[in-house]
Amino acid sequence: MNKPVTNQGLEDLLAEAAYDRSHAAFARQVNAAGARDHGLILRYDGASVYWWLRGRRPEQPGPELIATVLSARLHRQVNVAELGFAGRDGERDGLLFPATVPEAVETASALWRRFGRRGRPATVAPFVTAAAIETGWRWHFDPPDSSIARAAGRRVTGMDVEMLRGCFDQFLELDRRHGGGHARTFLADFLTRDVAPLLRGSYTDPVGRDLFAVAAELTGMAGFMSYDISEQGAAQRAFIQALRLSKASGDRTYGAHILANLATQAVFLDLPGEAVRLARAAIDGAGRRPVASVSARLLSSQATAHAVAGDLQAFRTAIGKAEHALNRADETGPSWAGYFSPAHLAGSAMRSLLDLGRPEEALTFREQVMDLAPGNARTRALHTALTATAYARAGHVDAAAHLALEALALAQRIRSERVQARITLLASTLAPHRPVPEVAAFLEQAVGP
Known part of the structure; x- marks a missing residue:
């Protein structure tokens, strides 16, 4: 016994296109579009269409191909959103x-x-x-x-x-x-x-x-x-x-910036391979001569990706190129790139050197990371916690504890899980030093007694 149709949107479109009684012919057209547009060998048939009408969603680029075939047949644009698949694959x-x-x-x-x-x-x-x-x-x-x-x-x-x-x-x-x-x-x-x-x-x-x-x-x-x-x-x-x-x-440069954001997200999630590939794609996608401020931002992302992957030499090469680019930056870049300052680059370098297990070298950036404009409250909290972590890992517990209390005060005014994650990391780094009074005061406020 046939199951009832649940995808009314697709059924209506097939009827409008006169494919309601020729599902196999429709499937052949989808296969042909896949071969023509993507070089794919697809084997959809009438049974495939039967199941599409009953809630099954084809893998990409199936929905796009279906929309293409229907658009050509109906002489109007049919969007994937009209096919009735939306919401059936919520993830x-x-x-x-x-x-x-x-x-x-x-x-x-x-x-x-x-x-x-x-x-x-x-x-x-x-x-x-x-x-x-x-x-x-x-x-x-x-x-x-x-x-x-x-x-x-x-x-x-x-x-x-x-x-x-x-x-x-x-x-x-x-x-x-x-x-x-x-x-x-x-x-x-x-x-x-x-x-x-x-x-x-x-x-x-x-x-x-x-x-x-x-x-x-x-x-x-x-x-x-x-x-x-x-x-x-x-x-x-x-x-x-x-x-x-x-x-x-x-705008390819902004697209490259978004790819760099995806690389930064991969760094945060500890996905080094994906981070390196995305950062490389961002640089390649920006073209041969992006303006200096954009180039610095993209190279900074590449440096952090190499660091989380454990590649010290590649990190040094990328961070050096980023510093050179930022030194050349002027007011000609896009407005969205204007935020990226020497302090942001120093923060990337410090975080990367900590990932590479070099806290003393990370501390060479301790003054630059705090040279921020007054409005950058979140970055100030992030960099304060980061610097405190560098001090703690280098064995300078008193300096770390002093900055830890400052970072905690800044964090309490900001709704940012990244800042809270930095505070949590700092607390775990300082936990072995609880007997130090200032460390104890920080830990009591950050994680409790």
Whole structure:
């Protein structure tokens, strides 16, 4: 006895395309599209279509191929979101690199909505190691979007884009001062209410590319906020969608920055192989001559990746190149790269040298890491805890204890799991020295008696 159809969306599209009575012919068209567009040998048949209609989702690029075949048959754009598969593979929502610009808009919009829901449903999404590497490959090798002009909905102008950039600056200030846990829900609501309608509006190709660029930056910020509060699966999905939006904008340097963020996330999760590959992909993807500030930021990510992989020589080479690039930096770089200062590079070097077991050398950066602008409250807390850890591992317990109390005071004003992780690491490093009064005072406040 046949099972009932559960995917009404796909059934309706097949009927509209006159494939409702020729499932095998439809499957052959999907196979042909896979061979033509991706060089794949697929063996879908009528039974495959039967199960798609009953809740089974084909592996990628199956949904993309189905949408391609239906689009050609119906002479209109059919998006993956219309196929009825959404929500049936919840773990992968936002995890795939959308094939087309309309799919990118719908996938990002769905992710923003989930981020904005109270109760934090996005936190259940797991981090998927292979997804970041696949995304980097797709970003690098998928063909560029020839035009993203759109002629439906309200007219979007350059003034709308400038408004979004002003809001980006405000959210960035909130994140740096208070941590990712403070403003991500507000940012997600803004993306849903203000940015998504603009992406679905009407715009020329130049305005559209500027619009997608700022949407990518805002989505990347949502990813970094998620990373900061240790929602790693949510962060990964936001970074992937930011990467797709940046590809639509044509801004390769920001896409490279997002790949570097994925590399940094891999470092945090102690995935050295993935970190090294992603950092290399970021540098390769930025082109031959990125501006100095961008180059420094990407090379810094590569240095930390090599350090967590235990490669001292590769770390020294990358950090030296990053220092040289930062010395050449001026005011000509993109605004999003302006945050990366000598103090940030010194923090990367110090953390890397600790990973490499060289705390005394790490302490040579102790003054540079604290040379921060007043608004960088989270980075100041991170660097204070990091410096205290370096002192502790080098055997300078009194100096470590003094800075530990300072780091704890800073951490209490910031909603950041990264900062809390640094405090926890510092506490475990200082735990053998509890008899020292200042260490005992720190440990009592940090972990209890």
